[in-house]
Amino acid sequence: xxxxxxxxxxxxxxxxxxxxxxxxxxxxxxxxxxxxxxxxxxxxxxxxxxxxxxxxxxxxxxxxxxxxxxxxxxxxxxxxxxxxxxxxxxxxxxxxxxxxxxxxxxxxxxxxxxxxxxxxxxxxxxxxxxxxxxxxxxxxxxxxxxxxxxxxxxxxxxxxxxxxxxxxxxxxxxxxxxxxxxxxxxxxxxxxxxxxxxxxxxxxxxxxxxxxxxxxxxxxxxxxxxxxxxxxxxxxxxxxxxxxxxxxxxxxxxxxxxxxxxxxxxxxxxxxxxxxxxxxxxxxxxxxxxxxxxxxxxxxxxxxx
Numbered sequence: 457x458x459x460x461x462x463x464x465x466x467x468x469x470x471x472x473x474x475x476x477x478x479x480x481x482x483x484x485x486x487x488x489x490x491x492x493x494x495x496x497x498x499x500x501x502x503x504x505x506x507x508x509x510x511x512x513x514x515x516x517x518x519x520x521x522x523x524x525x526x527x528x529x530x531x532x533x534x535x536x537x538x539x540x541x542x543x544x545x546x547x548x549x550x551x552x553x554x555x556x557x558x559x560x561x562x563x564x565x566x567x568x569x570x571x572x573x574x575x576x577x578x579x580x581x582x583x584x585x586x587x588x589x590x591x592x593x594x595x596x597x598x599x600x601x602x603x604x605x606x607x608x609x610x611x612x613x614x615x616x617x618x619x620x621x622x623x624x625x626x627x628x629x630x631x632x633x634x635x636x637x638x639x640x641x642x643x644x645x646x647x648x649x650x651x652x653x654x655x656x657x658x659x660x661x662x663x664x665x666x667x668x669x670x671x672x673x674x675x676x677x678x679x680x681x682x683x684x685x686x687x688x689x690x691x692x693x694x695x696x697x698x699x700x701x702x703x704x705x706x707x708x709x710x711x712x713x714x715x716x717x718x719x720x721x722x723x724x725x726x727x728x729x730x731x732x733x734x735x736x737x738x739x740x741x742x743x744x745x746x747x748x749x750x751x752x753x754x755x756x757x758x759x760x761x
Contacts, residue, residue, distance in 0.1 A: 540731045548731040563723075565715055571739065573715040574705050577633070581640025582701045589645040589697075590690060593652025594678065597686075603653065610646065618643040618704040622711060632712035639708045640701045647696035655689025656682055691755035695748055702744045 501509075526542050533541035540548075556568030596603045621642045625635030659682060667677050709718025717736060724732040 538730070540734060545731050545734050549735045552732065552735060562715070567717075567720060567736075567739070570715055570717045570720040571743065574702075574709065574717045575743070577636050577709075577716065578640055578698075578701045578705050581637045581705075582644050582698060584637075584641045585644035585697060585701075586648060586694065589648035589693075590652050593649045593690070593693070594656055594682065594686070596649065597653035597656025598678075598682070603657075606649075610649065613642075614646045614650075618700075619707055619711070622708060626712075632714055636705065636708045636712050636716075639704055643704045644697035644701040647700065648690070648693040651689045651693030651696070652686060655686035658689075659685050688755070691751065695751050695755075698747050698751060699744060702740070702747060706740060 530541055533539045552567060556566040558566040559569065592606075596606050618639050621639050622635060625638035626632070629635050629638065663681050663685070664677075667681055672680070705716070706718035706721065709716035710722045713719050717740060721733055721736045724730075724736070
């Protein structure tokens, strides 16, 4: 026995205690420090929560914008007693759209017939502008001589106010309806010509060199090379044109009369029905937005990307 006097039983007890500490990481000081230093893993949100968050991020900003507009409108209506507020305008709109297609006389028809009449004029004028403007844009962008020849004409006529063309239409066509369609046509054609021509001029020269090497015909060049590349430019011109066309038709119908949303606004002004004028403003804006969304969807449908 040594001087310390440790027995065999004491040695066994010490060995058992060391094995217990080694097998238990919590009891080990080093293991406890490592566990405390390990960062906690944050719980990821579920897919449903992410979709719900994205939905509210998409929905809330427009809702707040509309509410802000209504609040400003309400404040202005309190300051100007002659301007109807949102509540009275809403009740008038409910009454107006309860029967939008009544027909008492040629000059007394529901707002539905007036909207359809305006859309018909816009469709005819816009269709003619697309039928002529898009091919003309391809020609101007494809041939340098045609581009230089058309530049002064476009530069002079494009800035002219659309309503300045109305007397010319009345003089030539001798009737209000074709004159209004003429104003739509001459106003909507310029964005389509310019954007299509710009798109054609930006086609990479390498594409045209390949077409020369393959000895492609002009029709093949247009359909296989130019059209896919120019389509985004062309659709931008189409969207701008439909906006201009729907904007101009209201002013043109105010001057020409007949059935149409512009004439309806002017007629309600003569009757001092300001609530109906405000309703017409919203109708014009909503219809214009729907037309632009339809063309945007069409552009995505036929996109080559």
